[in-house]
Amino acid sequence: MTKLTVMDDKDLVRLYQNGNQEAITELVNRYKQRIFSTIYFLVKNQEMAEDLFQETFIKIITSLRKNHYSEQGKFLPWALRIAHNLVIDHFRKEKLMPLQHDSEEYSVFDVIPANSRNAADQMIYDEKIATVRSLLDKLPHEQREVVILRHYAGLSFKEISKMLDININTALGRMHYAILKMREMVEGSPISLKD
Secondary structure, eight states: OOGGGGOOOOHHHHHTTOHHHHHHHHHHHHHHHHHHHHHHHHOOOOOOOHHHHHHHHHHHHHHTTOOOOTTTTTTHHHHHHHHHHHHHHHHHHHHHOOOOOSSSSSOOGGGOOOOOHHHHHHHHHHHHHHHHHHHHHHSSSHHHHHHHIIIIIIOOOOHHHHTTTTHHHHHHHHHHHHHHHHHHHHHHHSSSOOO
């Protein structure tokens, strides 16, 4: 039998639906960091992100068991759409907007490889990450959401538009305006993101 780590998502889903529990474990391991980071970036609360992450995989497993998966091998966008819908449902129930910031124990930027940096380079890197985080926090929610899904979840604009139920041109426009706004904020301040 083929190793699960080299199988594509579509085959892993089919294996899981046929009773192979290791297939869902492989899918979870393959995408858990990207899904959790996306949820965390949207809710900005460690505990809430963990709860929604768990709910996401419960819903994924339930949907797969009921054969409600028909995404032709595009598991990650499908899973992220489930996560996004759960985040929206959570905020509707709670009637609140994400106001909290990264906690000391977890930052979504922890997923960015640090490579081997000396202390000075690490300080500069940390400052740049803090600056980018600050700039993202200043964007309108709709623009921030598209930036997160594009750059941190790695989705295409087509996948983003489908997930958010918006026109692809709207997704492109939100990204364009987010970049312009961030560039404007950087140019109007003494910070520099260049190496």
